[in-house]
Amino acid sequence: DQQVKQNSPSLSVQEGRISILNCDYTNSMFDYFLWYKKYPAEGPTFLISISSIKDKNEDGRFTVFLNKSAKHLSLHIVPSQPGDSAVYFCAAIRNDYKLSFGAGTTVTVRA
Amino acid sequence: DAMVIQNPRYQVTQFGKPVTLSCSQTLNHNVMYWYQQKSSQAPKLLFHYYDKDFNNEADTPDNFQSRRPNTSFCFLDIRSPGLGDAAMYLCATSREGQGFGQPQHFGDGTRLSIL
Numbered sequence: 635d636q637q638v639k640q641n642s643p644s645l646s647v648q649e650g651r652i653s654i655l656n657c658d659y660t661n662s663m664f665d666y667f668l669w670y671k672k673y674p675a676e677g678p679t680f681l682i683s684i685s686s687i688k689d690k691n692e693d694g695r696f697t698v699f700l701n702k703s704a705k706h707l708s709l710h711i712v713p714s715q716p717g718d719s720a721v722y723f724c725a726a727i728r729n730d731y732k733l734s735f736g737a738g739t740t741v742t743v744r745a
Numbered sequence: 746d747a748m749v750i751q752n753p754r755y756q757v758t759q760f761g762k763p764v765t766l767s768c769s770q771t772l773n774h775n776v777m778y779w780y781q782q783k784s785s786q787a788p789k790l791l792f793h794y795y796d797k798d799f800n801n802e803a804d805t806p807d808n809f810q811s812r813r814p815n816t817s818f819c820f821l822d823i824r825s826p827g828l829g830d831a832a833m834y835l836c837a838t839s840r841e842g843q844g845f846g847q848p849q850h851f852g853d854g855t856r857l858s859i860l
Binding site: 636638643668670675676677678679680683723731732733734735736737738 | 749751776778785786787788789790793835837839841847848849850851852853854
């Protein structure tokens, strides 16, 4: 049963514009949410996280927003750069340390 | 640089022929994980070691086993690979006991093909 869902398999955005990636989850027991970035032929790398007690976390061009009542989080990338072209995975942790992943969104930043 | 290394990057084996994938880490993390990822799907946790304690996911086939001889190394053994086992296998590590939300660090994966 997929507890973390990324319903958009792909996103294309112009360089310099905002990329918004969405993620929905079903388990209200998740404590932490993370975003990972993956380039082809490489493993996922940690990008940014947010605790369930917060609604926003910002790190440079990357901001994650959490809406607990809607069980929804989003990742904003502003401004988008060509190097941001990758697959982005949303993931969540319950009160243990195991990650539940979404299926990923492929972002393509157009010059 | 501290990292997670998986060998080999690409592995081809025959249907039913046992295969072992390896993972090593220099991060000195106490938890090591193995994931299976098929095309356009979410990485699926197969099992993990918390220190020396092995934790199997309920839906991991019996065909898949793991060994962790020491902190740095972890192996994934597939006893009799079937065509459905062709996938990317990802190893990850994390340091637990430091509070929630510790990110996992991934290797670059081993792409397994079954002939």
